[in-house]
Amino acid sequence: MKTKTADILRDVSAATGIPASDIVGRCRKPKFCDARNFFFYECLRLSGQSASCIAQRYGFHHATLMQGAAKHAQLHNAPAVTGFNYSRLRHRMTGEAKARAKALREMTPEQRAEAVKARRISRERKAAIERARCG
Secondary structure, eight states, X not given: OOOOHHHHHHHHHHHHTOOHHXXXXXXXXXXXXXXXXXXXXXXXXXXXXXXXXXXXXXXXXXXXXXXXXXXXXXXXXXXXXXXXXXXXXXXXXXXXXXXXXXXXHHSOHHHHHHHHHHHHHHHHHXXXXXXXXXX
């Protein structure tokens, strides 16, 4: 049986002793991040919803949700609910970010402005498609 994310949030809040508003908040203190990662892990494991739909509902990016769930699984020796290795993902993201930054540095200011504009439009289009899909 699939569980609603609101029920999971309530259960995680009760188990950790941290208010639900702090679990889905933006504070980066370790106790809040650990509870948030536990919430992400349980949502992916129990709700049956996609990472994108869960993340959008609580104002996060789906990669944040997947990375948090993977970190929780790694720290607690729990079975992974995502299809990637946490340490490899961090390394790959860092490499991609470095390559993108290097490419932007080598562009003229006009080319850089055009690239940033194209990327923003692409993200907005993806977000609109995801909102339509998730309802």
